[in-house]
Amino acid sequence: MSKVYDVIVLGAGPAGLAAGLYAGRSRLSTLVIEKGKDGGQIAITDDIENYPGQIVEGESGPSLIARMTQQCEKFGVERASDVINEVHLDGDIKVLKSAKAEYQSKTVIIATGAFARPIGCKGEKEFMGKGVSYCATCDANFFEDFEVYVVGGGDSAVEEAMYLTKFARKVTIIHRRDELRAAKSIQEKAFKNEKLHFMWDTVVEEVGGDGILSEMTVKNVKTGELTKIVADEDDGMFGVFGFIGTLPNSKIYEGTGLEMDERGYIPTDADMHTNIPGVFAAGDIRVKSLRQVVTAAADGAIAATQAEKYINELK
Structure with missing residues (x-):
């Protein structure tokens, strides 16, 4: 039988890593699942100047994310590199499936983010972060x-x-x-x-x-x-x-009962609750007015805190 985690975080951008950090520090068994490199959109930013309290000269997206990842590891957060292709979010135990594994958890924090709709021109990918x-x-x-x-x-x-x-x-x-x-x-x-x-x-x-x-x-x-x-x-x-729009990484949640708006973003309340008990959304994937590293990290912290509260109420 698969291990039942307290918290599974989908996505290892600033929101997901902040959620992992707070869940790990709360001594919750926590798994962060990421299909690619940690960082999300911030991983392609060469320089960061607007993260509060930043003290590292020439801070880059990858360097900031590397420290976030290390913090999660310090507090015992487990990691899985995998692509989830099926989710079952109803019930007390949430089930996430990939081609190679099945994961179970009491709570799920969705932090799979959004991505900018590409301009669609030749050379765009090569010059991201370089102009x-x-x-x-x-x-x-x-x-x-x-x-x-x-x-x-x-x-x-x-x-x-x-x-x-x-x-x-x-x-x-x-x-x-x-x-x-x-x-x-x-x-x-x-x-x-x-x-x-x-x-x-x-x-x-x-x-x-x-x-x-x-x-x-x-x-x-x-x-x-x-x-x-x-x-x-x-x-x-x-x-x-x-600036021709952003696209949320939310297609996998279609038909699961999870509420999404017409563009695929997930509505939450101020405490990151979705319409499904035990399921939270944080960062760029949710309906919000400002998508920045600092707001994503705050979302993740709130989501993990609320996940802990939800688990305690189940006992």
Whole structure:
């Protein structure tokens, strides 16, 4: 018979690792399951400047996550590298299945996160964290006095573009249509911003450069004309921010009875409870207004604390 854990955490990003840390310190038998590398989206961030109390110069996403992982290990958190493909969340014992194993637990903390919808251009993957970003709040400081381009035309894209104008000397929105999809109130503010420019009917075909982003080819969707953009010689680089939406890693929970919104994000209360008793959601996978390392870590801590409370009430 499989071991029945007190807590199983799905995902080893900041939310999952914080949940593991708090559960482990509470002497709960805890298993963190991650299908890939620890860290989630933060693992592709070269520099971090906005994590409270950060004292390590040149902190990177991987270095921060490595310390979180070590903290979990210190408090006895078990680890499994596996891909869960079937979940049964009802009942007192939750059952998670993969191709090679079955896991059982009294509680489950879902921290499988979300991922930025890719721009879809050639070279995008190679230049993630080297000029291509999906988070203005995370990376705006690194482009102070540089030119940046924002791909998208919805609320998030325009709001993030306006935020970037506080740092970059020029921000250009690249949109595949000839008008924005953002709310009119947001558009009005954007059009009044002198540092904000627009490239209509355009998509990004390719990004490139010598180790850091300095070239981009765009295409006019109406004429098919290709234009190559090269970074200013004094700058040597520019930034491209993709804001065409995020996608939650939640498909596996479809049909399980777990409530999700129309986009696949999981609603919770302030204590990370989902609609299923003993099942909690933390981090980017849940419905929330700000997706950052600090909010993910807080979610994980709350979820683990509530999991302990739930287990105690079962006794």
